[in-house]
Amino acid sequence: NYSSRKNANAILSTHHNIQKKNSERSLDSTKNTFFYVLSMFPYPSGDLHMGHVRVYTISDSIARYHHLTGKNVIHPMGWDAFGLPAENAAIDNDVSPNEWTKKNIQTMKSQLKTMLVDVDWEREISTCDPEFYKWTQYIFLQLWKSGLIYQKNASVNWDPVDMTVLANEQVDKNGNSWRSGAKVEKKKLKQWFLKISDFSEELLQDLDKLELWPENVKQMQRNWIGKSVGVEFDFSVKTLDKNLTLSVFTSRPDTIFGVSYIAISTEHYLVDKKYLPSDKAESIIDFSKSLSKNSDKNINSKIGIETGLFASHPLDPKKKIPVFIANYVLADYGSGAVMGVPAHDSRDFDFANANGITDFISDSGKSELFCEKGVLKKIPANDIFGGLSSDDAAKRILEICKISGLGRVKTQYKLKDWLVSRQRYWGTPIPFVYCSSCGPTPVAESDLPVKLPVDVSLSKRGGSILNSLEKWKNTKCPSCGNHAVRETDTMDTFVDSSWYYFRFLDNLNNKLPFDPVKINSLMPVDIYIGGIEHSILHLLYSRFITKALQTSSTLKYNSSVLNEVKKGLDNPLSIENTVEPFKRLLTQGMVHGITFKDPETERYLKPNELEYTNESEIPWIKSSKKKPLISYEKMSKSKFNGVDPRSVIAEYGADVARLYILFKAPPQDVLEYDTKSIVGMQRWVAKLFRIVSMVEIKFKPIKDYKILSDRDQWTAQQKETYLLTQKSIKLATDVFENSFTFNTLIASLITLSNNISLLPTVTNPHLDLHISETYALNSLLVMLSPIAPSVSEELFERLHLNNNTYLKTIFAYSWPKLDKSGLVSDKAVCVVQINGKVKFKLEMYSVLFNNETELKEIVLNSELAQRYFIDKNTGKHVPIKKTIIVSKR
């Protein structure tokens, strides 16, 4: 009586205990293999979206599979609960971010449960919980002690609407804020930085160790780290009273004779009244300020100003080179200065043309650009280099400059130190106070956490309200006891998520962020699943924190708490086994929804503007009766193309939704959500229910698996079923271990179920199931269970309950073992000749070759045979005079 529509809730209620049963499997001491499955923890926005459904279906299926293979599986879940959106949403809804977040967590937790996601709720963490952020602060202090955190006055990206500092990556290509869309300005503020740049080389090198990461993600990280080996040249600049050194970094030392000007950034030390020609200094500085106000991200036009200073060339000291301030020179790359070579660099070419620099050498004597390497021209100044190839010239130039001390090899990275200060309320408070006599002073470890006041109301958008909370702000200096003021900035939420996976392994520890002994035995994460959008920052920060904790001498030797732990053990604080936090990475693609647009205006159409005929997928526009433009796009409220997972689960059931998600596309690809194919999955599940109802009364579980090896006597059909079962086992195991192409796994289970459904023993109630068939059905359900846990549980229970072979849950059984010998099909090819000529070939079981009558019948009835044995004119069978069967040839 399976009714697909009711399936979800019916099964949910009969099997509401599936959750419990499986969650009871806290670590089993008899199992010594561990498997840590982690999906990127969600931001508690309040609603589960299809992207969540996708990622948690993948991670849950993988976790359940490893459980079936007998491992201790760690599959935790938590909440990335701090951050700007909570604050803005809270302002809009007039509740505190704390209340808003807590409520959302409750909602999302129950939504996850309806998806049948089986996670270790006893490991649950939330980054906004003082029990969690206490340790974020603790780690911050440890990193500070080991010299990996510092404060610096820096020019930062300032969002004038949200009134906060933005990280570079929160500023888009056009120099606008990712959130408010406002034009980002530059502003100087004292900020906290994490010294990720100390680890540039290690972060780069160790990417090669990550064999199980997608190549594209590793490449993105390499590009982000941006290693560049070049040369630093020293030019000298004569100012009013002294000679100063002006260093430039170049990747093309061979072009040094083509320098026509030098461009420095607006932040360069030479941009100072002390050094600039006194009559023009003020106006130059004003102009420079106006340049720096605009973000350096959007440099379509190259603007600059002459400083009036001249530099002398390291190899041609007589040549006087004008120094410009230019908007395209980055303050924080290389030495913040560029040797301008308009003939060979396109940016320099543009700058020169825009700023009236005409003095440059090019092949034809005209002003044109040649960016490749080539052969150096002979000019008076480079007499000895003329005629050399770019690479040879570069070597010789470097040799000579090394002798004079005016040039050296320099390795440069694009990776910048990590600015973690945020002028926001809803984040981990930075555990420092400012004392007028002691300066910035760390809060004592014993005073952690520095609690975030939660009983607040945020009246207006922007700025941190911590600044206005006098009671909270004013405190005592931990060092001298005098009055001090708390740091009112909070941490970037990427700090929280850079270490949360450690805390999952020891979330109740109240002495330390985690016990390193546990980390050593349970890390790294075996598989980490999440969106490609986190390929760079989150993963890089996590890799950095792991390496920083490893090398942090403070964590190892200086902390009082840690020293206590250390006493009993050899080297208890070493997390040295964990060089990299995530062994394997699986990045899942986005879920796109069907999107309708007006063909004339390209306006997104709302569902109520459309009209459907005959339940077809393609609607008409009500008002114009025209066909809309159809595309699949990222689901979003503004495109009216979102699909609410709650309604999908309510209509089709969690299992069908999960099956569909995994069947529709391999995890890495974009998934185009459509209702047509979800119905396909629903029908297949219904078919499984039909198969089970046909056999459940007569089902006899296998007691003795040895019988399976006794396959010689089986019929061809039984062998075929066994072969299909083994093929599925092989594929399914490989999918869960390596390829994660769940679509192929489901396709193979569908093939197997089709085979089973046609078996005479299944369709005829009076025939008993053969052992190969029992085995196939049993294996099918176990292989299905990681993906569709409640359906397979229900069907499995029906088969086993009458036989006392039901162990309370399907998850108490084992993943089927592959029988390699079962994969060898004993099929052979039968070559059919007519009048001595080969006509066609048929593949069939070799046992058939022993039975002439059966063989003849199969050959003559085969589809191919019809072409040859039927008279085209009469449509009748051509009589066969003589048949010869030659076996084993």
Ligand code: ANZ
């Ligand atoms: C002269 C030159 C000639 C350059 C030429 C390139 C081609 P990568 O390879 O990415 O490291 N550069 C150096 N510092 C800069 C800064 N602070 N802001 C903007 N540009 C800067 O890039 C190195 C090149 O970027 C350097 O080599 C320099 O231009 C420029 F035919 O020097 B080159």
Ligand code: ZN
């Ligand atoms: Zn003090």
